[in-house]
Amino acid sequence: MIQRLLAPVLLILSFLLPAGHVWAAGDSQYKLGSGDVIRINVFGEEDLSFDQIRMTDAGTFSYPFLGEVRALGKTVAELENIITRGLKGDYLIDPRVSVSIIEYRDFFVNGEVKNPGGYPFKPGLTLRKAVALAGGLTERASESKMSVIREVGRDKQTFKATMDTPIQPGDIITIEQSFF
Structure with a gap:
């Protein structure tokens, strides 16, 4: 219902904003x-x-006319520019491309939990919340010997x-064992 009401507003704004502008997520440095x-x-x-494109292990995906697109290490805005430049000219006169992140890659918790x-990443995640997702600390866990890769x-x-x-996203958390 809300999406249906906002659609005309977003359509108008898409013409007022520069080509390739992304809502909220695009301004990120992720x-x-x-x-x-x-x-x-x-x-x-x-x-x-496309509603859902999962990056390969190499951080690429296949896209019509452009072939294999390398997105590894790129921001959403950089990826929008790559696709816009690739489509402009031979395929489209003035493509308006938006890219958004639907699902972040997993993070991992190992050791004394x-x-x-692996668990799905959500923005705003702290180590405390990650440990809670992993069922909490074991009796032998050390709260002073924790590391992230x-x-x-x-x-x-590390x-x-x-x-x-x-x-x-992609972090590997290790909770060490306490000896006392």
Whole structure:
């Protein structure tokens, strides 16, 4: 119901905003990676719009006319520009492309938690919330020996964490055992 009421407003705004503008998510500096699910909308072009595209392990996806598109490490705005440039000219005169993130890649919790494994990421996640999703700490868990492995560019960085550390998609959390 709300979507139906907002549709005319969004249509008008799409003509007023620059081509490729993304609502909310596009202004983020979040870098896309393997496992992310995105939505691509090309205004007025149903054959070029997709509700769900999951990134491959290499951080790519197949797209009509453009072939294999490399999205790994790109922001939503950068990906919009790649698709817009690829479609402009030979295929469309003035493509209006929007990309949004539908589902972030999983994060992982291992070590001294009751249910180690992968869990779906949600914005605003902290280590405390991640531990809660993993069933809580075991009796042997150390609250002072927690670490996060995070991809930064092409490298992986390991850093010490607290319960208030923000978690990002793809992070690997390790809760060590306490000896006392």
